[in-house]
Amino acid sequence: MLVEFWDFCRPNSLRTLPYVKAWHERYEHAGLRTIGVHCPGFDPSREEAAVRAAVARLGITYPVLIDSELEVWRDYENAGWPARYLFDGHARLFDYHYGEGAYGETELAIQELLDVERKPLAPRCPEDVPGAQLLVPSEDRPGAYSGAYEAGGVWAVLDGTGTVGVDAETVAGTIELKITHAGAYPLIEHERHTEGVLELHVGPGVRCYATCFTPGLA
Numbered sequence: 038m039l040v041e042f043w044d045f046c047r048p049n050s051l052r053t054l055p056y057v058k059a060w061h062e063r064y065e066h067a068g069l070r071t072i073g074v075h076c077p078g079f080d081p082s083r084e085e086a087a088v089r090a091a092v093a094r095l096g097i098t099y100p101v102l103i104d105s106e107l108e109v110w111r112d113y114e115n116a117g118w119p120a121r122y123l124f125d126g127h128a129r130l131f132d133y134h135y136g137e138g139a140y141g142e143t144e145l146a147i148q149e150l151l152d153v154e155r156k157p158l159a160p161r162c163p164e165d166v167p168g169a170q171l172l173v174p175s176e177d178r179p180g181a182y183s184g185a186y187e188a189g190g191v192w193a194v195l196d197g198t199g200t201v202g203v204d205a206e207t208v209a210g211t212i213e214l215k216i217t218h219a220g221a222y223p224l225i226e227h228e229r230h231t232e233g234v235l236e237l238h239v240g241p242g243v244r245c246y247a248t249c250f251t252p253g254l255a
Contacts, residue, residue: 081219189253199242
């Protein structure tokens with residue numbers, strides 16, 4: 038059984054999600070049971086209806102437990118998002134990992150428990166290639182941040198309906214995003230770790246809970 042703690046409002050959870058979905062599709066018939074545990078880190082992801090909508094929108098077909106009071110989180114003494122725990126057929130913890138990465142190691146552990154052999158999934162982005170050298174990005178900021186940053190990518194946790202404009206010296210022109218639901222939205226994606234200056238313009242009807250930065254290649 039693979040247990041994944043996640044939050045649809047956290048960029049690192051969304052960046053890990055494609056691997057979890059693929060493992061479920063690849064190994065369910067061989068005996069893998071995948072369970073998502075949704076634990077909110079922002080107000081928009083505390084609402085059951087919003088979680089159910091996100092699960093449908095993201096195409097998640099395995100069961101998701103809505104842990105809005107963090108009861109399961111505390112039972113596991115979990116330390117952050119995302120986090121995955123792999124148990125054997127006797128409910129013994131076999132492998133675990135906090136954060137992004139180690140996708141190949143997790144898939145090989147799944148194969149070992151199921152006694153199957155397949156070529157592991159290819160990395161979904163350059164940052165996931167084994168041995169890739171990543172630089173630490175700027176710290177996440179509460180609310181709509183404007184100012185200097187260093188990162189491979191910029192995201193925002195948004196809710197409401199309306200538009201958000203993004204200006205940065207590293208992109209041409211103004212990027213305008215249409216906001217239709219609560220969640221983490223990618224604003225800027227760089228090929229490598231980049232220094233830049235960000236200006237975020239949140240339009241009427243939209244609330245920004247955080248501006249987040251993801252690692253980039255050195």
